[in-house]
Amino acid sequence: MNIILSIDYEIFGDGSGCMDSCMVKPLDNILNLCSQYGALLSIFAETMEISAFQASNLRKSEADLVCQQLQQASKEGHDVQLHLHPQWQDASFSQGQLNPLDSNKWRIANLDIDEQTQLIKTGKEWLENLIRPVCADYQCVAFRAGGWCIQPSHSIIQSLQENNIAIDSTVAPGAKNNSRADWFNFSKAPQMAYWKVDTDVLEPALNGIYELPITTSKIGILNHLGIILDRMTNDLPPHGCEGSYSIPGVNESRLFSKLKKLSNLGHVMLDISTMPANALIKITENWxxxxxxDPDVTAVAIGHTKNFSTRSALEFEKYLDWAVQQNHQFTTYQQWLKKH
Ligand SMILES: [Zn+2]
Structure with missing residues (x-):
């Protein structure tokens, strides 16, 4: 089978964290492991924050390192694709400090179609301008919505089509988040390895763009609980990467956020930052x-640089080792598209 190793490349959604510790260093770590095992990575770069940092006088150097890393990774055959968190639109800095982001724009699906189309166009052009000087045939062909917030998806699919983006890779079948501020619900996703969509990401269509979903699986509830508890007690974020997962202005009770996590218990993504190797292997085998x-089926793994810890690296290495022994092929979105 094929495996796409995708990684969301960003600091925290409220703007906390720094690019060096939450993006560049952990990505270096991941890329080193990938090169040891001949694996390719697909990096979903959140272009809005990188260009906001680029435009600021005092934080530009952080963005420069990010851009160099994306170019270098592309030269080595890795893929870079588009990830958007619209709260970064109009982000500004005062004396090097980021001003509060616009949490009203947290969900791209809540924006109107003109704004969606413009953001996607700007992001795609930004990536192509960055990567083409080092890889002449580079194309931005794939998209993942920030926070998985792609629903309702009609207008986003249209915006992606208008911008010649051929693949969406946001849907994680079975996953859901009930919070009003950043909801998504993929519990009715089709039981398919990929499908085409033209109006609703969960509705297979004859024409349209591809939905190439993130691989998910059911695992035992106790097993999942064990993984979460183990991570809470034994794991630390990447060195120097500190930030917050909360949405500014949204007060969610601790009880509600705990219940939210419990409602997903037993259902997991193929997440290379948070899952131990034995679970990653099981999820891939289940898929x-x-x-x-379909002997050529593709599993899509996800991860985040900002929570890719020393522990994640150990487990990811074991997973890569297993995948190589099984003769699974590592592929990227650009390569996948050429075959479909
Ligand atoms: Zn993201």
């Missing part, structure tokens, strides 16, 4: 077993 008639 393969779901599609016995």
């Amino acid at each position: 393969q077993r779901k599609f016995p008639d």
